[in-house]
Amino acid sequence: LAKTTQPISMDSYEGQEVNITCSHNNIATNDYITWYQQFPSQGPRFIIQGYKTKVTNEVASLFIPADRKSSTLSLPRVSLSDTAVYYCLVPNTGGFKTIFGAGTRLFVKA
Amino acid sequence: DTGVSQDPRHKITKRGQNVTFRCDPISEHNRLYWYRQTLGQGPEFLTYFQNEAQLEKSRLLSDRFSAERPKGSFSTLEIQRTEQGDSAMYLCASSLNRVYPGELFFGEGSRLTVL
Numbered sequence: 001l002a003k004t005t006q007p008i009s010m011d012s013y014e015g016q017e018v019n020i021t022c023s024h025n026n027i028a029t030n031d032y033i034t035w036y037q038q039f040p041s042q043g044p045r046f047i048i049q050g051y052k053t054k055v056t057n058e059v060a061s062l063f064i065p066a067d068r069k070s071s072t073l074s075l076p077r078v079s080l081s082d083t084a085v086y087y088c089l090v091p092n093t094g095g096f097k098t099i100f101g102a103g104t105r106l107f108v109k110a
Numbered sequence: 111d112t113g114v115s116q117d118p119r120h121k122i123t124k125r126g127q128n129v130t131f132r133c134d135p136i137s138e139h140n141r142l143y144w145y146r147q148t149l150g151q152g153p154e155f156l157t158y159f160q161n162e163a164q165l166e167k168s169r170l171l172s173d174r175f176s177a178e179r180p181k182g183s184f185s186t187l188e189i190q191r192t193e194q195g196d197s198a199m200y201l202c203a204s205s206l207n208r209v210y211p212g213e214l215f216f217g218e219g220s221r222l223t224v225l
Contacts, residue, residue, distance in 0.1 A: 042216075
């Protein structure tokens with residue numbers, strides 16, 4: 001299983017763009033990169049998943065360079081409600097035993 | 111909303127008692143997962159089912175923990191002879207069986223407090 005490394009915490013202000021980078025040096029050819037968001041006292045929620053280059057949805061963008069050894073989750077114009085923990089995962093092909101790290105705690109200030 | 115539901119949401123018990131948590135996954139999902147999460151940590155994988163078969167169990171699970179999914183639908187997680195270290199949020203998730211990893215849908219969790 002590919003191990004991921006991401007910052008423990010980040011601070012931002014409302015309206016700013018937030019970029020959270022995750023490294024996954026030993027990612028395998030068939031692995032996808034997945035990001036989840038978790039609010040206190042709730043289960044994690046899927047944000048976005050990608051394999052290469054760029055993926056965008058209504059919530060975020062995911063940038064993956066050609067070597068796929070890192071990825072960047074981009075949250076445009078964050079609000080206070082984006083304060084949460086963000087997890088970068090590289091689930092093995094098949095999807096079982098998805099392993100979560102400690103995640104990145106994002107604090108959005110007014 | 112037919113998301114993943116867990117019951118009970120909160121459980122307070124005394125050390126040494128047995129507790130059981132139930133998870134009802136999204137109806138068409140054949141994969142079901144249990145995780146445990148303590149304060150400040152990410153969810154920790156406990157076990158995984160595909161239909162009724164328990165395919166993997168974490169070595170972190172002691173013999174006091176058992177999970178079942180008898181008919182491939184709902185699942186139960188039982189903890190026998192609870193210890194204070196078992197205090198945590200127990201999360202259930204489900205997903206569809208796909209070639210590549212799909213989205214895990216999590217429930218709200220069952221918070222256990224062992225006194």
